[in-house]
Amino acid sequence: MAQPVTEWVNVTGDTSIIARESGEVWFHTRKGTEADVDPFVAPMTGAGSLGSTARLLDGAINLGFTGIEKRLARPEPTLAGYVVALVGAYHTSVHTPRNLRRAAKRFEELGRPEVAAYLELRAREETGHDRLALKDLRALGVPGERLVANFMPEGIEPLCKCFDDLCAQDYPIGCIGYSYCLERIAALKQDSDIEKVQALCPDGIDATRFLRSHSSLGSEASHVAETIEFVASLPANDRISVVRETYQSALIMADGYNHELLKSETEMLAEMEQAIGEPLPRIAGSSPSQGEELDTRPAA
């Protein structure tokens, strides 16, 4: 009988994520252990498996969010915060197909048609998602095109740069880790999360197109499953790079969340109004109708 698969990746300093095919996962910190007795010092070289690769990827996200979650004081959800989130969603979506195709072209040149085909498929699936965010902004009475042209949420800019840079690398496999991180977090959103956002919106207004499609109700759950399957099939060096970039993306994303969530509704509105040079009266002074906590930052 074949040995069950164990995978591991050193993601930062002395910390490695170790995962078994059976679903166990843990973080391993090397503390002066001699290399010859610590089997996780050397990079893994074996094949992946669905169970272990999925746990490595999710472990990378969890590790990236450690430390941020604890000090994250969630403010009351507001329509202004949701509008900022939609602008962020637009910016993280608008160049995705172009970036993925750039990376796909590079893998064609490198003689890796299976990676190119995977990235081409992703590029097709992600096409038009920026327009969903624009439609939602318009539905809320916000001049969407003008707002996105003039306003980039501070927490989103480093994420966009990260993806641009990963897709432009000579060996751009890390872009899969970035995409996994954003899609996995989006896929955590449930029906109830969408209902809470809907409750913030004026009656009869549908401004949750992007959120629905980037949630467990939309395509994200299948994108996540397909990515795990694809990453598990990659050689060990590629899986290591993907998991490391998943971790780096989670760090950047967590930092951005923290940054944006510390702003008040007034600050968010002022930033947007300054960017477009006009007031946004329809989204000012809103408050949740149910008074529940909500993280309204969608991502994709």
Ligand SMILES: [Fe+2]
């Ligand atoms: Fe997606």
Ligand SMILES: [Fe+2]
């Ligand atoms: Fe998307």
